[in-house]
Amino acid sequence: MKSPIAARALILGAAATLLQLVMVIAFAWPATHIAPRDVPLVVAGPQSAAVAQQLERHQPGAFDIEERADEAAARQALTDREAYGAIVTTPAGPRVIVASAASPLISQQLTQVAQQLAGVKAVPVQDVVTADADDPRGAGFGAMALPLIMSGIAGAVLLTFLIPSLAWRLVGAVTFAVLGGLATAALAQGWLSILPGDYLAVSGVMALAILAVTGTVAGLAAAIGRAGIGLGALTFLLVGNPLSAATSAPELLPQPWGMIGQLLPPGAAVSLLRSVAFFDGANAGGPLTVLLVWAAAALALFGIGARRARGPQEAQAADHREPALAS
Known part of the structure; x- marks a missing residue:
């Protein structure tokens, strides 16, 4: 009785150690290879x-x-x-x-x-285009990326476990994105004072970033099961965040990782937020497209999840009809 439990405990301990090493590498490796590249x-x-x-x-x-x-x-x-x-x-x-x-x-x-x-x-x-006077080194700006990702993942987990209806999960994700974008932009521009720019434009960028993360993780859970939460969380947290270049620039990261980071929601959100907050939207088309594609992918995943959920229901309804026809 104790042997399987002991083996499971050892396996979980080893797996946790491996995950810890992966996280250290994911966050430390890009930071130690910062150098200008094109x-x-x-x-x-x-x-x-x-x-x-x-x-x-x-x-x-x-x-x-x-x-x-x-x-x-x-x-x-x-x-x-x-x-x-x-x-x-x-x-x-x-x-x-x-x-x-x-x-x-x-x-x-x-x-x-x-x-x-x-x-x-x-x-x-x-x-000619200065960082915010209250954040001249961009430390506060760079520090915003990780909380947005983690809160987005947390929101997806709560929606998946607490809301059984897929439709209402999607409504919850959109509500969280809108309110989260408005609240975070107010915090960043008000109390923290680390972001200039138009408030509604900045909050819109943050809302789209939150929707891309929360919607995709919750959509993966709907489409492939709860394993989708782990897949989405690991992708955005262990790959997307360290490659977002929030504290540096994509061209300072080893390639092609700098480019890959810009194709994920964290990196695209950082680039779009810089453009909107500091450069009046200049060169915003690329990162905006990336975030819109991720938001659309989230909707598609919810659609796949809805079809997946209808399958057993239709099969069960068919089983109920067959005896009635036989009688």
Whole structure:
């Protein structure tokens, strides 16, 4: 009697250890491999070609360099989210233009690279799209991603276990997304004061992100059973969150993982939120499409779950009809 229980306890202990190792790797590995990889960068000015060559020799493959006609064009590239920064050459030396709201970490790295190229301790830096004054390093912004994912998963678990009707589960997921988006945006822009931008637009992004996570996890549970909760939770928590680039940028993560992270709700939500909150929606089409696809997938999964639930009911109804016909 005790032997099977003891074996089960040992197996569960080993499985928990394996899960712990996977979680440590998932969160620590991307953080320890942060480095620029084809980071979009603009160079402008009379010596822009020479600067581009120097950058390529100094850090091969680190930057995806595009030359622009002048400083005004370089600034426009940053405000349109086509580049993270620019180096403008002048007779007095290089000048750096950054958009720290896109990635404070890249802004710091670009400034350091420009100093090394110029051989001076300080290079003039201008920030054309700044991070929030109460969150200059983006720490608060980056810290929002994990709670949104975990609360989304928790909401899906509660709906799955406590609401037997699939239709009302879907209603609950949408309600949670709308109210959660409104409340979280109010908290981020009000008390925490870490996000600028239009309140309704920011809350809409958060609502769509919550729906993508909660709806997909609850939809997986409806479509394939409660194992779907584990599948969805592990995907979004162990893959989506560390690859979301919430505290860095997709181009700083090892590839193709940086790109994969942008195809999952956490990474798409972070990119869309940056665009809406800091850049007036510039370059928001890609991440918005990703979140809409995940939301549509959640609805499709609920549809599969409804069909799956009707199967046994129709079979049972048929069994009841057959004796009546026989009599």
